[in-house]
Amino acid sequence: MNHFFRLVYFLKYAKKETAIRILLGLGIVGAQFSQTWFLAKMVIAVCEKRNMKEILLFFLAEFLSLFIRAGLIKYQEYFLKKYAAKVKNEIRSQILDKIMVLGPSFKNDQRTGNLQSLITDGVESLEAFLTQYIPQIAVVIFTTIFVTTFMCRLDRTVGLLLFFMSAVTVIVPHVFMPAVSDVMVLYWKEYAQLNAQYIDDMQGMSTLKSLGVSKKEGKRLKDQAIGFAAESMRNLGISLSDSTLITICITAGTSISILLSAIHVAQGKIPYAVLIQVLFLAGECLKPMNDLSIYWHNSYTGLSVAEELLYVLDYPVPEKTKENLQTTGIGEKPEIVLRNLSFQYEKDGADVLKNVDMVFESGKVTAIAGKSGSGKSTIVNLLLGFYETEKNRIQIDGKALESFESDYLRSQISVVFQDSFLFYGTVRDNIRMARPEASDAEIIQAAMAANVHEFIVNLPNGYDTLVGERGATLSGGERQRIAIARAILKNAPILILDEATSSVDCKNEQEIQNALKEAMKDRTTLVIAHRMTTIEDADRIYVMQNGLVEGCGTHEELLQKDQIYQNLVRAQSYE
Numbered sequence: 001m002n003h004f005f006r007l008v009y010f011l012k013y014a015k016k017e018t019a020i021r022i023l024l025g026l027g028i029v030g031a032q033f034s035q036t037w038f039l040a041k042m043v044i045a046v047c048e049k050r051n052m053k054e055i056l057l058f059f060l061a062e063f064l065s066l067f068i069r070a071g072l073i074k075y076q077e078y079f080l081k082k083y084a085a086k087v088k089n090e091i092r093s094q095i096l097d098k099i100m101v102l103g104p105s106f107k108n109d110q111r112t113g114n115l116q117s118l119i120t121d122g123v124e125s126l127e128a129f130l131t132q133y134i135p136q137i138a139v140v141i142f143t144t145i146f147v148t149t150f151m152c153r154l155d156r157t158v159g160l161l162l163f164f165m166s167a168v169t170v171i172v173p174h175v176f177m178p179a180v181s182d183v184m185v186l187y188w189k190e191y192a193q194l195n196a197q198y199i200d201d202m203q204g205m206s207t208l209k210s211l212g213v214s215k216k217e218g219k220r221l222k223d224q225a226i227g228f229a230a231e232s233m234r235n236l237g238i239s240l241s242d243s244t245l246i247t248i249c250i251t252a253g254t255s256i257s258i259l260l261s262a263i264h265v266a267q268g269k270i271p272y273a274v275l276i277q278v279l280f281l282a283g284e285c286l287k288p289m290n291d292l293s294i295y296w297h298n299s300y301t302g303l304s305v306a307e308e309l310l311y312v313l314d315y316p317v318p319e320k321t322k323e324n325l326q327t328t329g330i331g332e333k334p335e336i337v338l339r340n341l342s343f344q345y346e347k348d349g350a351d352v353l354k355n356v357d358m359v360f361e362s363g364k365v366t367a368i369a370g371k372s373g374s375g376k377s378t379i380v381n382l383l384l385g386f387y388e389t390e391k392n393r394i395q396i397d398g399k400a401l402e403s404f405e406s407d408y409l410r411s412q413i414s415v416v417f418q419d420s421f422l423f424y425g426t427v428r429d430n431i432r433m434a435r436p437e438a439s440d441a442e443i444i445q446a447a448m449a450a451n452v453h454e455f456i457v458n459l460p461n462g463y464d465t466l467v468g469e470r471g472a473t474l475s476g477g478e479r480q481r482i483a484i485a486r487a488i489l490k491n492a493p494i495l496i497l498d499e500a501t502s503s504v505d506c507k508n509e510q511e512i513q514n515a516l517k518e519a520m521k522d523r524t525t526l527v528i529a530h531r532m533t534t535i536e537d538a539d540r541i542y543v544m545q546n547g548l549v550e551g552c553g554t555h556e557e558l559l560q561k562d563q564i565y566q567n568l569v570r571a572q573s574y575e
């Protein structure tokens with residue numbers, strides 16, 4: 001029930017549209033009621049052999065109501081699309097904003113496919129509940145007041161009976177609510193998991209094929225689809241039982257109203273003309289309730305999504321993002337200090353960083369070397385504020401990292417990750433992303449610096465060539481060089497190269513190294529590299545092992561005195 005009202009709250013972002021939807025609903029019901037009432041009046045006039053003019057007048061009034069109703073229905077169809085789009089856009093942007101605020105630490109804990117299902121199909125399925133069912137409740141309430149008053153004037157008992165039936169049709173679904181909520185949640189979980197599995201399999205298709213397990217995986221997917229189908233049937237079974245109950249109430253309400261009126265005519269309590277009106281109107285009076293039941297039925301999937309949707313929206317925001325934070329204070333060549341920094345990814349988990357002390361000097365190049373899993377990328381994640389650390393353990397220009405607003409902090413850092421992500425779009429758009437206001441000339445300049453201009457101009461449409469999803473149409477090295485151009489264009493005072501040249505060949509690597517030297521000028525740079533050759537020129541190199549800093553110095557110094565570093569270099573020379 002709590003979820004029910006939380007979902008209704010989303011309509012506050014489309015108050016005007018919700019009011020129009022209710023008015024349109026009332027207009028349609030009113031036109032339909034008038035049409036039937038004029039028809040009843042015309043039938044009575046014909047039976048009583050009244051004059052032609054009166055009959056014709058009822059006939060024209062009935063047709064006019066019919067046209068008004070048809071016009072309103074048509075407009076409502078068009079309006080509903082706009083209304084639904086506004087509500088769904090609002091919900092989607094709230095989810096996306098929340099995921100962005102929570103950052104990679106939240107995203108890494110979720111299956112991407114689950115989040116994707118929630119944002120696409122999940123939000124889509126809320127349409128029926130929010131834009132049809134909820135406004136229809138208001139339509140039913142107003143209609144009930146009008147119908148009860150109108151019908152009570154014809155036949156008091158029938159009016160009260162119709163009022164009772166209307167109330168039942170609104171209340172029944174909510175009586176069923178606790179019983180169905182578990183089933184609905186399970187239904188959505190099955191659906192989201194099936195979707196996530198499907199996306200996983202599509203993305204990992206080459207791996208599945210190469211491992212020769214694609215058939216086995218196909219069978220797993222099929223079993224999951226069967227599980228989902230079973231859950232759908234359970235969901236359908238419950239939703240059908242409450243809509244069947246509502247249909248029985250409506251049909252019984254109509255029949256009993258007519259029967260009661262007939263008895264009252266026989267008892268001489270009301271004239272037969274009232275019976276004719278009841279005969280025509282009783283069904284019409286309960287029609288909005290019937291529509292309500294259909295909308296309720298269509299709302300089931302939407303309601304099943306509520307738990308997951310609210311889980312994301314209510315997920316606690318890290319403290320840092322809530323406070324009044326600084327949006328200035330990082331200089332042109334900032335100094336970064338890590339003091340006694342320890343970190344675990346999971347609460348009560350093992351320390352991934354252990355009492356790390358490091359200084360990335362202003363305007364200099366600092367490198368971190370170490371075997372896989374030693375904690376190098378974790379330091380990058382912490383510098384970007386993706387995870388929270390103990391306060392004041394990382395300082396930039398003397399100020400605690402957590403005192404900076406996240407957007408500001410990230411605007412001061414250019415990063416090239418080891419698995420650079422390119423978005424579906426043109427090469428130009430992908431580079432420009434770093435600085436949307438950059439001119440075409442600046443984009444070309446950045447691409448030249450990253451040694452990728454030649455490659456781009458030789459593409460079929462040059463800078464306007466579309467790159468596939470995740471840059472799938474390009475090689476790892478090409479993707480990386482475009483990402484480097486993006487980082488160069490951003491022109492931030494801190495440059496982080498996290499294995500930036502790991503996927504380029506040696507020739508390209510040397511050229512990129514030269515380009516990066518240019519980019520590193522007058523910046524504070526942190527380089528994390530597998531290949532020792534890429535960090536030989538660094539002003540200072542930290543050597544890490546199992547989350548500990550085990551050594552520090554220049555390449556020559558470390559070669560002389562640091563055994564771990566010597567081993568790293570030796571291991572590399574045999575590769």
Ligand SMILES: Nc1ncnc2c1ncn2[C@@H]1O[C@H](COP(=O)(O)OP(=O)(O)OP(=O)(O)O)[C@@H](O)[C@H]1O
Pocket residue numbers: 108345346352370371372373374375376377378379
């Ligand atoms: N999101 C995460 N959740 C839990 N543990 C993680 C997460 N990311 C990394 N780790 C763990 O933290 C440790 C350090 O990982 P990190 O990625 O920092 O190492 P690295 O030195 O950068 O390795 P590589 O050179 O292979 O990229 C590893 O044991 C890794 O398994």
